[in-house]
Amino acid sequence: MINRRTLLTTTLTLGAMKAFPGLSYAQARPLVFATFTGSWEEAHKAVLVPAFRKANANASIVLDPMLSVDQIAKVDAARASPPIDVMLHDPGPALIAIGQDIVEPYPIEKSSYYKDLITEAQEPMGPAPFFQVVGLTYNPDTIKTAPTSWGDLWKPEFKGRVGITNLNSTLGTGWLVEVARMHGGSEVNIDPGFKALEALKPNLAAVAANPGALATLFQQGQIDISPGNFNAIQILKARGVPVEFAAPKEGAIAFKTTIHVVKNSPNKELAFRLIEASLSPEVQTTLMNSPYLIVPTNSKVPMGGEIARVLAKDTAELKKKFVFQDWKKINEQRSAWIERFNREIRV
Amino acid sequence: MAAASVRRDVTSYGIGLAAPLTLFFLVFFIAPLVQLFVLSLHNDTTGAIWGIGQYVHFLTDPFSLSVLGSTLLLGAEVTALCLVLGFPIARLYHRVGSRTQTLIILIVLLPLLTSVVVRTFAWIVILGRQGIINSTLLSIGAIDTPIRLLYTQFGLVLALAQVQMPLMALPLINALGRIDMNLEDASCSLGAGSWRTFWKVVVPLSLPGILAGCTLTYAAAITAFITQSLVGGGQMLFMPMYLYQQASTLQNWPFASAISIIFLLAVLAVVAVFGMLSRLSRGYGGA
Numbered sequence: 001m002i003n004r005r006t007l008l009t010t011t012l013t014l015g016a017m018k019a020f021p022g023l024s025y026a027q028a029r030p031l032v033f034a035t036f037t038g039s040w041e042e043a044h045k046a047v048l049v050p051a052f053r054k055a056n057a058n059a060s061i062v063l064d065p066m067l068s069v070d071q072i073a074k075v076d077a078a079r080a081s082p083p084i085d086v087m088l089h090d091p092g093p094a095l096i097a098i099g100q101d102i103v104e105p106y107p108i109e110k111s112s113y114y115k116d117l118i119t120e121a122q123e124p125m126g127p128a129p130f131f132q133v134v135g136l137t138y139n140p141d142t143i144k145t146a147p148t149s150w151g152d153l154w155k156p157e158f159k160g161r162v163g164i165t166n167l168n169s170t171l172g173t174g175w176l177v178e179v180a181r182m183h184g185g186s187e188v189n190i191d192p193g194f195k196a197l198e199a200l201k202p203n204l205a206a207v208a209a210n211p212g213a214l215a216t217l218f219q220q221g222q223i224d225i226s227p228g229n230f231n232a233i234q235i236l237k238a239r240g241v242p243v244e245f246a247a248p249k250e251g252a253i254a255f256k257t258t259i260h261v262v263k264n265s266p267n268k269e270l271a272f273r274l275i276e277a278s279l280s281p282e283v284q285t286t287l288m289n290s291p292y293l294i295v296p297t298n299s300k301v302p303m304g305g306e307i308a309r310v311l312a313k314d315t316a317e318l319k320k321k322f323v324f325q326d327w328k329k330i331n332e333q334r335s336a337w338i339e340r341f342n343r344e345i346r347v
Numbered sequence: 348m349a350a351a352s353v354r355r356d357v358t359s360y361g362i363g364l365a366a367p368l369t370l371f372f373l374v375f376f377i378a379p380l381v382q383l384f385v386l387s388l389h390n391d392t393t394g395a396i397w398g399i400g401q402y403v404h405f406l407t408d409p410f411s412l413s414v415l416g417s418t419l420l421l422g423a424e425v426t427a428l429c430l431v432l433g434f435p436i437a438r439l440y441h442r443v444g445s446r447t448q449t450l451i452i453l454i455v456l457l458p459l460l461t462s463v464v465v466r467t468f469a470w471i472v473i474l475g476r477q478g479i480i481n482s483t484l485l486s487i488g489a490i491d492t493p494i495r496l497l498y499t500q501f502g503l504v505l506a507l508a509q510v511q512m513p514l515m516a517l518p519l520i521n522a523l524g525r526i527d528m529n530l531e532d533a534s535c536s537l538g539a540g541s542w543r544t545f546w547k548v549v550v551p552l553s554l555p556g557i558l559a560g561c562t563l564t565y566a567a568a569i570t571a572f573i574t575q576s577l578v579g580g581g582q583m584l585f586m587p588m589y590l591y592q593q594a595s596t597l598q599n600w601p602f603a604s605a606i607s608i609i610f611l612l613a614v615l616a617v618v619a620v621f622g623m624l625s626r627l628s629r630g631y632g633g634a
Contacts, residue, residue, distance in 0.1 A: 069595040096598060160495075166581035168596045205476075206498050207581035209588065216468070216577075220475035222497055335597045342592075343410050347582045 030060035031270040033086040034071045038212065039235050040088070041065040043292040051286075052277040059270055068093035075102045075262055085265040086274055089126070090170040091327035092334065094258045098125045103260040107272060113279035113298060118315050120324055121297035126260030129278035130287070131295035133311060133322070134171055135252040137228030139218060141242045147225060150175075150182055150248045154200055162203040163214050163223030166345070167338045171211045174253045175227040176337070177325055182250055187329040190337055194344060207345055218243050230311070234293050245310060247321065252311065254295070254322035387604035394601055401605035411589075411606075415613060418569050418586040421504070422617070425568035426561050428508040429515040433560065437519035438549075441528075455516045463510060467574045470506040471497060474578070498580035506578045511567045515560040522556020523549075554628035562621045566614060586610045 035044045049061055068089045075082045089097060097103050106126055108114050114127055121128035136147045153162050165172040180193030205223045208214045217223045219241050233243050259278055261271040277283055284296035293306055299315050312318035390400035405411045440451050458466060473479050474496040481493040496502040534544040572587040594603035
């Protein structure tokens with residue numbers, strides 16, 4: 001019989017099940033993988049997740065894309081029962097996550113692929129399945145000769161045409177370190193970088209609040225040249241936006257993207273297997289090819305296609321041509337840099 | 348059901364009816380706010396040492412204060428623009444036929460029906476180098492090279508004003524609707540010009556609506572993180588982005604908490620001023 005009381009009870013129960021989905025599951029929750037938004041999410045949804053499910057009897061997995069820093073905040077807020085099982089990190093946030101003791105050491109002895117990774121990717125607290133590459137991105141319609149150096153951003157002909165991003169992002173911070181290095185500085189001496197930034201001001205058309213906004217600015221013709229991420233522009237290119245990538249002669253920056261098992265995860269075994277899948281030559285080969293163009297870290301994966309053409313023919317050349325930065329040192333001073341950037345760049 | 352036969356005063360309700368909402372607020376709003384406040388009273392990033400260092404840092408740092416100042420100023424500019432643009436629309440609304448009224452309401456509400464992200468991207472397209480404004484000015488020969496509109500304070504105020512316009516226009520339409528039109532006619536027939544009638548009759552009577560609209564617009568404009576960062580860009584720093592930087596990129600939660608508390612108090616102070624003005628105006632408007 002339906003009366004007010006039973007109706008109320010039913011409504012409340014249904015509401016509670018909706019609000020606390022944990023109630024409705026008898027078994028553990030699906031594996032939660034916090035990937036990055038945008039091209040990363042697309043690539044992982046299309047390649048990594050199907051490969052993982054195929055190898056693990058269709059285990060249920062949920063992608064929860066968000067920024068590294070947000071992943072850390074979420075896990076830190078619920079350390080005992082973290083809402084995420086596998087985290088993906090840029091080098092700076094990875095060190096923060098390790099420092100805050102929210103990730104597990106990777107079970108290297110169990111891993112079939114860890115030993116095949118190039119040495120830079122072998123991180124005991126979470127290996128790097130991919131590299132992100134940062135170089136110069138430019139509009140080939142307005143800039144006929146491809147830029148060859150970070151220094152080209154300072155050329156007078158690019159007055160009011162240059163875009164950069166602020167230091168909130170790995171991209172912006174890493175780029176400033178390279179600018180400092182070009183002028184005799186380093187990860188511990190950023191001063192020359194800031195001096196150069198002051199000289200760049202006449203050329204600046206935009207300081208984007210995040211790297212994603214740079215894409216929009218290219219599309220709108222607001223900027224013609226900027227430091228940029230190799231993967232991020234592939235989407236734009238595929239959509240017909242005139243934008244090209246050039247590796248500067250000082251060396252394109254390679255950021256390790258590391259993948260971690262979250263401490264206290266209820267799905268540690270599945271988490272391990274997802275990471276194994278991401279390190280496997282099969283997944284890395286597929287992700288290296290068009291349209292994803294993600295740089296592999298497994299030395300058994302031969303470089304091919306656009307990556308071999310623009311970036312490096314093999315891992316030996318990759319190591320020689322790419323700059324790997326010391327994020328431990330960067331992290332020590334990053335907040336001071338952000339503060340200084342805020343002050344000096346503000347209009 | 349038998350208990351319903353007990354006679355009770357039907358004109359008053361027990362405050363028990365407010366209990367669910369009160370509970371909801373206590374758990375999901377007051378408790379986190381208290382937690383935030385407690386967190387802000389720590390001098391180190393891990394939250395182990397108690398102290399008011401974060402507040403001292405903010406309040407003695409000219410840079411932080413200028414970020415707060417420019418945020419409050421931004422709100423004032425957007426509110427002023429909304430008021431100037433919204434008032435005529437609200438006045439027009441009460442002078443036209445019902446079909447046009449529906450049209451006006453639709454136009455006013457339209458921004459609310461699309462996501463703020465979409466609206467903000469539209470503004471990027473409008474204000475951009477190859478955007479509508481620049482290409483129009485170029486084609487009529489008013490300018491030779493595109494002028495910079497995106498990532499400027501002017502562009503940001505413009506975009507925010509459009510995004511927040513409904514919050515101003517709706518209370519204004521409501522307030523102006525409650526003014527007896529005969530009062531204006533009386534004022535005119537007694538010899539006041541139209542400007543004098545406007546300032547002495549219409550404005551005072553619509554003050555409650557003006558203040559409600561201003562409060563809503565102001566609060567929305569200064570906290571509009573998405574529009575501020577996408578149209579304002581990285582060279583303009585306002586409180587929401589400052590807060591985000593500290594909390595997210597730098598994981599400095601105590602300082603971020605202190606920023607939010609200070610921001611909250613600053614906004615409350617402004618809202619309190621509006622509230623006080625609206626109480627003073629009740630002598631006119633409530634009549």
